Amino acid sequence: MPESRLIPADKLRWHCDPDLLGFDTTTELPDFNAAIGQKRALRSIEFGLGVDGSGFNLYVSGETGTGRTTTIASILSKRAKSEPQPHDWVYVNNFKDSDSAISLDVPAGKGSELAADMKELIEAFRKDIPKALESSEYENKRAELLDNYQSASNDLFQGLEKAAEKLGFSLQRTVSGLVIVPQKAGRNYTQEEYDALNEKKRQKLEKQGKALTEQLNEVLRQVREQEKVTKEALSQADRDVVMSCLGHRLDPVREKYRDLEKVLTYLESVQEDILNTLDDFKPQPTQPQIPGIKMPRQEPTFERYQVNVLVDNKATDGAPVVFESNPTYNNLFGRIEHVMQYGGVAVTDFTMIRAGALHRANGGYLVIDAREVLINPFVWDSLKRCIRNNEIRIEDVLEQYRFMTMVSLKPEPVQMRAKIVLIGTPWIYYLLFHLDPDYRKFFKVKAEFDSRVSRTPEIMHDYSLFVASHCRAEGLLPFHKSGVAALLEHTARMADDQSKLSSQFMEIADFIREISFWATKAGHTIISGDDVRSAAEESLYRVNRIEERMQELYEDGTIMVDTSGSVVGQINGLSVIGLGDHTFGRPTRITATVYTGQDGMINIEREVKLSGPIHDKGVLILTGYLGGTFASERPLSLSASICFEQSYDGIEGDSASSTELYALLSALSGVAIKQGIAVTGSVNQRGMVQAIGGVNHKIEGFFAVCRAQGLTGQQGVMIPKTNERHLMLHEDVVQAVDTGLFHIWSVETIEQGIEILTGAKAGQRGKHGRFPKGSIYQRIDDRLRAMEELLREQKLKPKTKKRSVLKKTETE
Numbered sequence: 001m002p003e004s005r006l007i008p009a010d011k012l013r014w015h016c017d018p019d020l021l022g023f024d025t026t027t028e029l030p031d032f033n034a035a036i037g038q039k040r041a042l043r044s045i046e047f048g049l050g051v052d053g054s055g056f057n058l059y060v061s062g063e064t065g066t067g068r069t070t071t072i073a074s075i076l077s078k079r080a081k082s083e084p085q086p087h088d089w090v091y092v093n094n095f096k097d098s099d100s101a102i103s104l105d106v107p108a109g110k111g112s113e114l115a116a117d118m119k120e121l122i123e124a125f126r127k128d129i130p131k132a133l134e135s136s137e138y139e140n141k142r143a144e145l146l147d148n149y150q151s152a153s154n155d156l157f158q159g160l161e162k163a164a165e166k167l168g169f170s171l172q173r174t175v176s177g178l179v180i181v182p183q184k185a186g187r188n189y190t191q192e193e194y195d196a197l198n199e200k201k202r203q204k205l206e207k208q209g210k211a212l213t214e215q216l217n218e219v220l221r222q223v224r225e226q227e228k229v230t231k232e233a234l235s236q237a238d239r240d241v242v243m244s245c246l247g248h249r250l251d252p253v254r255e256k257y258r259d260l261e262k263v264l265t266y267l268e269s270v271q272e273d274i275l276n277t278l279d280d281f282k283p284q285p286t287q288p289q290i291p292g293i294k295m296p297r298q299e300p301t302f303e304r305y306q307v308n309v310l311v312d313n314k315a316t317d318g319a320p321v322v323f324e325s326n327p328t329y330n331n332l333f334g335r336i337e338h339v340m341q342y343g344g345v346a347v348t349d350f351t352m353i354r355a356g357a358l359h360r361a362n363g364g365y366l367v368i369d370a371r372e373v374l375i376n377p378f379v380w381d382s383l384k385r386c387i388r389n390n391e392i393r394i395e396d397v398l399e400q401y402r403f404m405t406m407v408s409l410k411p412e413p414v415q416m417r418a419k420i421v422l423i424g425t426p427w428i429y430y431l432l433f434h435l436d437p438d439y440r441k442f443f444k445v446k447a448e449f450d451s452r453v454s455r456t457p458e459i460m461h462d463y464s465l466f467v468a469s470h471c472r473a474e475g476l477l478p479f480h481k482s483g484v485a486a487l488l489e490h491t492a493r494m495a496d497d498q499s500k501l502s503s504q505f506m507e508i509a510d511f512i513r514e515i516s517f518w519a520t521k522a523g524h525t526i527i528s529g530d531d532v533r534s535a536a537e538e539s540l541y542r543v544n545r546i547e548e549r550m551q552e553l554y555e556d557g558t559i560m561v562d563t564s565g566s567v568v569g570q571i572n573g574l575s576v577i578g579l580g581d582h583t584f585g586r587p588t589r590i591t592a593t594v595y596t597g598q599d600g601m602i603n604i605e606r607e608v609k610l611s612g613p614i615h616d617k618g619v620l621i622l623t624g625y626l627g628g629t630f631a632s633e634r635p636l637s638l639s640a641s642i643c644f645e646q647s648y649d650g651i652e653g654d655s656a657s658s659t660e661l662y663a664l665l666s667a668l669s670g671v672a673i674k675q676g677i678a679v680t681g682s683v684n685q686r687g688m689v690q691a692i693g694g695v696n697h698k699i700e701g702f703f704a705v706c707r708a709q710g711l712t713g714q715q716g717v718m719i720p721k722t723n724e725r726h727l728m729l730h731e732d733v734v735q736a737v738d739t740g741l742f743h744i745w746s747v748e749t750i751e752q753g754i755e756i757l758t759g760a761k762a763g764q765r766g767k768h769g770r771f772p773k774g775s776i777y778q779r780i781d782d783r784l785r786a787m788e789e790l791l792r793e794q795k796l797k798p799k800t801k802k803r804s805v806l807k808k809t810e811t812e
Helices: 039-050 068-081 110-133 136-166 191-196 199-256 261-276 329-333 370-375 379-389 426-435 457-474 481-495 505-521 529-541 545-555 613-630 657-669 695-709 721-726 731-738 750-758 776-811
Strands: 058-061 088-093 100-106 169-174 177-184 308-311 321-324 339-341 345-347 365-369 419-424 445-448 452-454 500-502 570-578 583-595 600-603 639-644 677-679 716-720 743-747
Touching: 039 058, 039 068, 039 445, 058 068, 058 426, 068 321, 068 365, 068 419, 088 110, 100 110, 100 261, 110 199, 110 261, 110 308, 136 169, 136 199, 169 199, 177 199, 199 261, 329 379, 365 370, 370 379, 370 419, 370 426, 457 481, 457 500, 457 505, 481 500, 481 505, 481 529, 505 529, 545 583, 545 695, 570 657, 570 695, 583 657, 583 695, 600 613, 613 657, 613 776, 639 657, 657 677, 657 750, 657 776, 677 750, 695 716, 695 721, 695 731, 716 721, 716 750, 721 743, 743 750, 750 776
Parallel strands: 058 419, 058 445, 321 365, 365 419, 570 677, 600 639, 677 716, 716 743
Antiparallel strands: 088 100, 088 308, 169 177, 339 345, 452 500, 570 583, 583 639
16 A cells, blocks of 8 residues: 555656757757747737727736746837827927916927927027018118107197297196296296286186196197007017018918917917017117126027927837836926026926926837836826826926925826836735725736746747747857756746746746856856756755755754654654745654643644744644544543644744644554654645645755665655645655655545554544554544543542542531
8 A cells, every 4th residue: 555655756757858849959949039828918918908998008917037028028019010100299388378388299200390490480580580670671660650759749749839838838848747837028937926916817827827737638648649559550560570571481380280280379379479579589788797797698588489399209110118117206207307597596497398208108108117116106196197187297296395385387288198017016916906996997907927837849849949049149058959958847846847837037047047157167068958957056056055054953963853763653744944045845853742631732833922823724623633533422532732843933834734643643543653754745624635835845855864864765755646746856866766765655645644654554434433453543542532531530530539528527
C-alpha cells in the first residue's frame, strides 16, 4: 500500500524536450511583439476600445510584469493609426471678459496656421494703420471736420456776442468759465457804479443778464453737441480709414476659415477691438525722463491678439496615444502659469494656459497608472468629474486653500473625447469597485492579465519567439534550443505548475539578461541549457543568505529536527518563509500530548497569540474529525495540546493541519511516527487531505536537512495527491528520488497517510461498530474509552466520599 503512493521520479518535474521546439537557435526565429496567452484580456481590450458610450473606459488589471503596459501600448499604437486625426485646440482672448478665455477647436494643423495668420495680421496692422492715419487724405478729412466744428462754434459765440453788445453786455472768459458782464462806456461796471444805479435800472440789467445767460447756456449746449458729433465723425473717419486697411487683410483670413463659425466670430471681435483701441496703433509720445534714472519705454502690448495653440495635432498619425507616467493634477488637466512683475505682483493671461495629458490625448487614448492617480492629490476626483461632464476644465486647484487669492483665469472648458485606460493591480481594482460607487460607472470594462498561462505547443512557440525578439532587441547572446527548453522549465517552476508557464515577463526578461551575462563571462557565444541552470544558481546565491544561516542551525542541532528513528506524538511539519526577494521551506517539529481531561484541543500557539485565524480554523477542524470518527456513540472526552516547537514567530495557514492530526493520532494510539518523513497538507472534517501552496519549497527544505544529516533511503515527504501537478523540484531532489535515497508520497486521506507514517493500517469500523484489532484507530478507540471510564470514576469518587462524611457526622 505505501509503495503505491510513491511518486516516480519522472513525475516530480516537467522536462521540456528541446527537439520539440522546432529550431536549433533563436537566430532562426522572427520578431514577436504580441501578448502571450492572454486571450481573455485581449478580448476584453478589444471590446473596451471598440464600444462607444459613456463610462466604457478600461481598467487593465494584473500583477506587475505580466505585460500589461507593453500589450496595451502595442494594441493602441496599431489601432490609433487607423482612426481619424483629432482637431487642434487653441485658446484666444475673450475681449468681453478679461477673466476668461475662449477655447476653439479647429481641424488638425489649423491651430498653428491660425496662430501664424493672426501674428501676420497684427504685424501688418501695426504698419498699415499708422500709415493710413498719417495719409494726406485722412489729414484733410480730419482737418475738414475740425474746421467745421470750429466754424460752427465761432458762429454761435459771435451771434451771442453781438446780441450782448446791443444790450450793453459783454461775453468774457474767467477762471470759472464764460460769463455775461454788463458794461458802461465800453468797460465793466465798477461795484460803486452798479450800486449807484436806481432800482429800476438794476432790475432791467439783471433781467437782460439772465436772458443772455440762458442764451449762453444754450450756445454751450449746442457747442457740446457739435463737439460730440465731431468726435463721432472723427472716430468714424478713423474707422473708415482703418477699415480700408483691415478689410483687404481680414477678408482672406475669413475666407480661409469660413467653415469655422467660432473662428469667424473671434475675427469679428478682433476687428472690433482694433477699432476701439486705435490709439495703441498710433505712434506713442515720448515718456518724460527723470535725470539719472533710465525709465523703460512704455509700449502698448498686442498679446491679446495672439493665439495660444494648446494642442497641435498636425504631426499626429491618426489618434493620439498618451502615456502619462507622472499623473499629477497639473500634468493631467493642464495649468495656468503666472509671471512675477515688479513689486511681487503675479499676473497671467490666456497665453499662459498650458495643456495637460488629457488635452493631448483628446480624440485618442490616455494611459495612466491607477496607483499614481490615487496617491496624487485631487487627481482621482477631478478625473471622474471630467468623465462625468465630458469636458476638461483647467482650474487653479489650490486657490481654495490659499490665505490670499491670486489673479487668475477661468478658461472655457475643452470638450473631452478621450478613452481612459487605467493600469493597476487587482487589489486596487477591487478596492475602487467596492469603496467608490462612481468607479463602476466610469470604468465599465476590466481586462485581466493572468500571471500564468497554459503550457501548450503554441504558447511554447510564442515564448521562443519572445526570447528571440528580446535577445535581438537588446543585443544579447542567442539561445540554443536546449537553453530555451531550460528557460521554459524555469518559468514552469515560477508558476509552480507542470502544466502552466509564468507570464511574469518582466522577471523573465531580467533573467534572460542574467543568463546572457554569465554565458558571456564564461566565453560562450550561444546560450545552452547549462548556462540557464548556472544563471539560476547564481541568482539564488545572491538572495539565499538567510536560508543558508538557518540550514546551519539545523546542521549543528540548534533547531532540533530528527530525520531518522520513530517517536510517539512527534512529526516533522513543513512551512514556507517568504522574505520578499526569496522564498524557502523549512521543517518544524510538531508535538502532541494527550492526557485525561475534558479541556479538548489546546493550541499552544493560539493561547499565546502566535497563530492566525486560518491556522486556528485548521486546529478546530481536528476536533471535528476526531468527533466524527470516534465519538459517534459517546462524547469525546480528552485533553490534548499541540505545539510548533522552537517557533517564535507568528504562524498562519492551515497547511499543517493534517500534520498536527497525524501527531495527535500517534499520541492517542501510542504508535510511533517515522521521523524521516515530513508531512504537509490541510485536512477537512471528513479526513480528506487538501492541496497547499509552496510544495516545491517545502520538499526542498526538508531534503536539504536530510542531506545534511545523511540520506538513508527511508526519508521523504508526504504531500496531498492534488499537489502532484505542482511539482517542479530541483534536479538534486529528482536524482535522489530516482536512486532511491529520497521519496515523495501523495495521499488523499488521513487513513492513507497514517499508514505510511507508522507502517500500520488505520482501520475502518466494521458491522458492529468496532475497528479491526491491531489497527491504529482501534488503539485510539480503546484509549478514548479508557479515558472516558477514568473520567467517570473520578466524577464518582468525590460523591462517595461526601456520603461517608455525612454518615460519620450523623453517627456522632
